[in-house]
Amino acid sequence: MTAATTEPRVLASGTLDGLSALVTGAGSGIGRAVTQRLVQLGAHVTGLGRHEDSLKETGDLLDGPGGYDHRVCDVRDTEAAAAALVEVGESRGLGLLVNNAGGQFFAKALDISVNGWNSVLDLNLTSIFHLTKAAHPYLARTHGSVVNLSLSGVERGGMGMAHSIAARAGVLGLTRTLALEWATDGIRINCVGPGTVLTHALNDEASDHVLGNLVHKATPMQRPTPTADVAELVAFLASPAGALMTGQLLQIDGGAHLGAGLHMLPEAYR
Numbered sequence: 001m002t003a004a005t006t007e008p009r010v011l012a013s014g015t016l017d018g019l020s021a022l023v024t025g026a027g028s029g030i031g032r033a034v035t036q037r038l039v040q041l042g043a044h045v046t047g048l049g050r051h052e053d054s055l056k057e058t059g060d061l062l063d064g065p066g067g068y069d070h071r072v073c074d075v076r077d078t079e080a081a082a083a084a085l086v087e088v089g090e091s092r093g094l095g096l097l098v099n100n101a102g103g104q105f106f107a108k109a110l111d112i113s114v115n116g117w118n119s120v121l122d123l124n125l126t127s128i129f130h131l132t133k134a135a136h137p138y139l140a141r142t143h144g145s146v147v148n149l150s151l152s153g154v155e156r157g158g159m160g161m162a163h164s165i166a167a168r169a170g171v172l173g174l175t176r177t178l179a180l181e182w183a184t185d186g187i188r189i190n191c192v193g194p195g196t197v198l199t200h201a202l203n204d205e206a207s208d209h210v211l212g213n214l215v216h217k218a219t220p221m222q223r224p225t226p227t228a229d230v231a232e233l234v235a236f237l238a239s240p241a242g243a244l245m246t247g248q249l250l251q252i253d254g255g256a257h258l259g260a261g262l263h264m265l266p267e268a269y270r
């Protein structure tokens with residue numbers, strides 16, 4: 001058997017029967033793959049995002065025994081996002097929050113304005129704090145969990161990503177602090193750090209040179225991270241098999257965090 005297995009789906013059907021989940025950024029990429037897998041395993045997912053068409057498309061692509069609905073919302077509008085979560089919590093309860101919506105533009109620190117810094121921090125850190133806080137009462141009732149999508153290699157830093165790396169380091173600190181503060185409420189909270197995932201969004205941002213060449217060089221296992229692998233890990237953390245896992249950063253990256261890093265040098269930007 002080779003290490004490069006192409007089928008990461010190992011959890012038994014029915015593993016997440018009855019789970020109510022909220023996934024931010026469910027309309028594309030990793031969030032869509034996570035939604036698909038949770039629904040296959042029996043969960044009901046509410047997908048959150050800014051664009052109705054892509055959220056609807058996620059719903060059209062689902063196959064599985066679980067359920068799906070969506071809410072259009074910008075997670076940086078912390079009151080609107082919390083209100084959407086409360087609606088879900090009050091109507092169906094909440095056993096899992098996946099803070100997946102995120103991203104950044106690639107720029108050297110000296111080229112990041114105050115507004116640019118704030119927009120990335122708001123998206124990748126502040127919104128997560130407020131939404132997770134709003135989820136507390138519902139997760140306490142179900143002894144549920146939170147999964148925060150982060151990046152591989154945050155502790156190493158990454159050129160062109162000062163704002164995003166700072167935000168993700170903040171999310172890890174938040175994750176570990178809430179893991180401590182909420183453990184006795186029965187709530188677990190973890191981070192998943194994917195390596196490079198060739199989603200449309202990244203393809204739009206980075207040049208073919210980065211995606212076709214540097215990813216392989218910067219990744220000991222010489223391949224990008226498939227969305228399905230990330231989705232299985234999120235489902236595992238939400239399942240009874242993850243019941244003692246909290247405060248973790250699980251890097252699913254082919255060893256990329258051990259290497260020199262895939263730095264977004266200016267020549268790599270689109």
Ligand SMILES: CCCCC/C=C/C(=O)SCCNC(=O)CCNC(=O)[C@H](O)C(C)(C)COP(=O)(O)OP(=O)(O)OC[C@H]1O[C@@H](n2cnc3c(N)ncnc32)[C@H](O)[C@@H]1OP(=O)(O)O
Binds near residue numbers: 262
């Ligand atoms: C190392 C390689 C592996 C990478 C691993 C990570 C991969 C991924 O995350 S994949 C997803 C990739 N796609 C994205 O991340 C796209 C997501 N980006 C966005 O949604 C937006 O860029 C944003 C949310 C981060 C910012 O959006 P918004 O707040 O709407 O931005 P504005 O246009 O209003 O601009 C605000 C502010 O930011 C400045 N700015 C925007 N782009 C750049 C840039 N390329 N360089 C420098 N500054 C930029 C913009 O000028 C505004 O500032 P002011 O001009 O001072 O007002």
Ligand SMILES: NC(=O)C1=CN([C@@H]2O[C@H](COP(=O)(O)OP(=O)(O)OC[C@H]3O[C@@H](n4cnc5c(N)ncnc54)[C@H](OP(=O)(O)O)[C@@H]3O)[C@@H](O)[C@H]2O)C=CC1
Binds near residue numbers: 028073197
């Ligand atoms: N691709 C990669 O290589 C890696 C990605 N990651 C991280 O994983 C997460 C998902 O990435 P990926 O799937 O690639 O990215 P995508 O850009 O494909 O997905 C991000 C999703 O988040 C939604 N979103 C973005 N901003 C907001 C907002 N303000 N409010 C609500 N929803 C929003 C987008 O939908 P809409 O525009 O409709 O709102 C979109 O569906 C991100 O946090 C990303 O940084 C981590 C490691 C590597």
